[in-house]
Amino acid sequence: MAEVARSRSEQIRGNASVRLLKVAAYNAAADRAIASYRAKQLEFAQRWGAAWDRHNTVLVRGGQQAATENFIEGLVVGVVASALVAAAGAALFPAAAAAEAWSGTWFAFNAGASVASGVSGSYGADAIARPSVPGPTSGRRDAEADAWREIAQVERAARLVAAVAPRFGLEVGNAEYCIAQVRAHTERGSGDMSWDDTLSMVSTLANWENSMAGFDAEIDAKLAAMNQFGQSADAFQVPDVTALEKEIWYAWISQLSDDEVLDQDEIQHHLVSLGIIPDYFYMTDEDQHRAVQEAKEHMAAAQRPGPPPADQ
Numbered sequence: 001m002a003e004v005a006r007s008r009s010e011q012i013r014g015n016a017s018v019r020l021l022k023v024a025a026y027n028a029a030a031d032r033a034i035a036s037y038r039a040k041q042l043e044f045a046q047r048w049g050a051a052w053d054r055h056n057t058v059l060v061r062g063g064q065q066a067a068t069e070n071f072i073e074g075l076v077v078g079v080v081a082s083a084l085v086a087a088a089g090a091a092l093f094p095a096a097a098a099a100e101a102w103s104g105t106w107f108a109f110n111a112g113a114s115v116a117s118g119v120s121g122s123y124g125a126d127a128i129a130r131p132s133v134p135g136p137t138s139g140r141r142d143a144e145a146d147a148w149r150e151i152a153q154v155e156r157a158a159r160l161v162a163a164v165a166p167r168f169g170l171e172v173g174n175a176e177y178c179i180a181q182v183r184a185h186t187e188r189g190s191g192d193m194s195w196d197d198t199l200s201m202v203s204t205l206a207n208w209e210n211s212m213a214g215f216d217a218e219i220d221a222k223l224a225a226m227n228q229f230g231q232s233a234d235a236f237q238v239p240d241v242t243a244l245e246k247e248i249w250y251a252w253i254s255q256l257s258d259d260e261v262l263d264q265d266e267i268q269h270h271l272v273s274l275g276i277i278p279d280y281f282y283m284t285d286e287d288q289h290r291a292v293q294e295a296k297e298h299m300a301a302a303q304r305p306g307p308p309p310a311d312q
Helices: 002-061 069-080 082-091 095-102 112-116 143-163 165-188 195-210 213-235 241-254 259-263 265-273 285-301
Strands: none
Touching: 002 069, 002 082, 002 143, 002 165, 002 195, 002 213, 002 241, 002 265, 069 082, 069 241, 069 285, 082 213, 165 195, 241 285, 259 265, 259 285
């Protein structure tokens, strides 16, 4: 029984230590990815503002009203950053998997924290380094780029994973304490706790360890996904102001219910200058209908990711 208890405690200590290292790696990858994303987000926001101003100025001159800026921005982001949004969605850590680290039998042996952290808890136990697991750095989100909030959820996901790290650290400590108690009983005949209490603590710790299956199944996949998100953020090229303005116009045209506004001189001439419509001598109703249909097709052609699953 003593050998089983010691072996199981050592296994739990090793598993918890590996989780700490993986959480640290996930957070480091999140730091890098979010830093790259923020730089692109700021660049996007600056160019978006200039592109929107151009679009809105033409509409004002043509006597038309702009659609809701946030709505249009959401459509444009779906077109120009669909791959980045998809990569961010894949990197999100399901809340349910991380939440298990806060539930189950954790509170049943949480009282052991004060014991495991004491000097006596390290008696006879092998020394083990407990990694420091920093959370992702914080920073303000640019208000002009709120349509990128889907990607910004990665920060929340990384923090959620970081929040469980102290629990794994305490799991390591409790496992060390169990190992020390088993050795004390086998080598000296007694320990700080009775033999029955020692076995009960090992059993409780093992039950909590079993509840970590969901977390363990996710962490490797999400670490790979976070790295992929970082690579996508690094590779993402923010369109220039003119390219963004064209996407704004496509989004705006695709939402028109009265497409006759396209033959308003100020608007028509500007769309011609951007290469969105041909330079008609006279723009017929059929030409206007065609322009709206082509704009709708343009928007539909983008592979825009759907919403993340409900548990993320």
